[in-house]
Amino acid sequence: MEDHLSDHTFSRFAKAFPNSGQDTLKTVKKRVQSLAGFQPVRYSCCINSCVCFAGPYKDLTECPNCKESRFKANGQPRKHYDYIPVIPRLQAMSANSEHAKKMRYRANHVHTPGTMKDVFDGSHYQSLLNTIVPGEEDNPFFYFSDERDIALGLSTDGFTPFKKRDKTCWPIILFNYNLPPEIRFQKKYCIHVATVPGPKKPWDWDSFCWPLIQELLQLEQGIKAFDAISQRLFLLHAYLILAFGDIPAMALIMRMRAKMVFGLVEFATLKLFASTLVRTMYPCDETRFLELHPLDTPHLISPSALMRD
Ligand SMILES: [Zn+2]
Numbered sequence: 001m002e003d004h005l006s007d008h009t010f011s012r013f014a015k016a017f018p019n020s021g022q023d024t025l026k027t028v029k030k031r032v033q034s035l036a037g038f039q040p041v042r043y044s045c046c047i048n049s050c051v052c053f054a055g056p057y058k059d060l061t062e063c064p065n066c067k068e069s070r071f072k073a074n075g076q077p078r079k080h081y082d083y084i085p086v087i088p089r090l091q092a093m094s095a096n097s098e099h100a101k102k103m104r105y106r107a108n109h110v111h112t113p114g115t116m117k118d119v120f121d122g123s124h125y126q127s128l129l130n131t132i133v134p135g136e137e138d139n140p141f142f143y144f145s146d147e148r149d150i151a152l153g154l155s156t157d158g159f160t161p162f163k164k165r166d167k168t169c170w171p172i173i174l175f176n177y178n179l180p181p182e183i184r185f186q187k188k189y190c191i192h193v194a195t196v197p198g199p200k201k202p203w204d205w206d207s208f209c210w211p212l213i214q215e216l217l218q219l220e221q222g223i224k225a226f227d228a229i230s231q232r233l234f235l236l237h238a239y240l241i242l243a244f245g246d247i248p249a250m251a252l253i254m255r256m257r258a259k260m261v262f263g264l265v266e267f268a269t270l271k272l273f274a275s276t277l278v279r280t281m282y283p284c285d286e287t288r289f290l291e292l293h294p295l296d297t298p299h300l301i302s303p304s305a306l307m308r309d
Contacts, residue, residue, distance in 0.1 A: 040085075050065040050066055094148065154175075202252070219237060
């Protein structure tokens with residue numbers, strides 16, 4: 001796995017070394033799933049990757065954009081979108097003493113007013129520290145009031161996996177900002193959530209983020225987890241505090257034309273929402289994604305208008 005062998009190469013090993021007793025790829029995959037304790041969740045998506053048939057689209061039988069059928073004649077979906085759950089991975093990190101210690105970086109970070117050393121010195125994070133998490137009126141608590149609360153960042157970018165460059169994929173990646181800056185962007189600490197398979201740019205990126213949003217809303221209210229340092233169960237909270245990407249990626253996330261994003265990024269500080277950003281995701285035209293400061297939230301445009309751009 002560490003050497004990124006393709007499925008094809010792996011299966012050829014058994015033929016090259018018939019007496020090695022090597023397990024089949026299917027067996028190895030089952031064993032990895034068993035050791036991991038969780039597995040990807042499979043959704044169906046449009047054959048042209050316009051939408052994921054999740055959330056408000058889950059009952060549709062054809063794509064709302066290109067009108068391609070969702071299913072083959074035999075009733076099977078024409079295309080899949082695999083989503084790898086985040087919650088079990090954050091729980092596993094908290095239960096691992098080495099990871100848990102590293103993730104205390106955020107709590108140990110000392111903020112000096114007027115000095116910008118990390119994302120935790122920013123005004124958005126600092127204001128969250130004095131903000132009560134909505135939805136818990138009986139037992140109110142502030143964002144990041146527990147040293148184990150996790151700050152997450154989201155990134156996406158389109159890339160062309162093949163030489164002809166006529167197909168694009170869009171990986172969705174989370175970064176754990178509780179880790180020290182020198183390691184948080186290392187590959188082994190990046191949390192790959194899913195990859196929008198392509199071949200085209202998603203028409204409704206929100207629909208591919210639907211499973212992630214559901215998990216973020218759960219994480220905002222707390223998930224039971226084991227703390228390897230105190231050796232006790234606790235309520236693990238995680239909040240999405242920022243998103244970043246190049247101009248086309250931000251245009252996708254913000255549902256704006258790239259030209260508008262370019263102007264706004266120049267003149268405004270982008271600040272994202274703890275998971276409140278996605279509170280009213282659907283229907284499409286009612287998405288309220290993020291605040292822009294000092295400008296007001298820009299006028300949001302429909303995916304159809306984006307595609308005409
Ligand atoms: Zn479509």
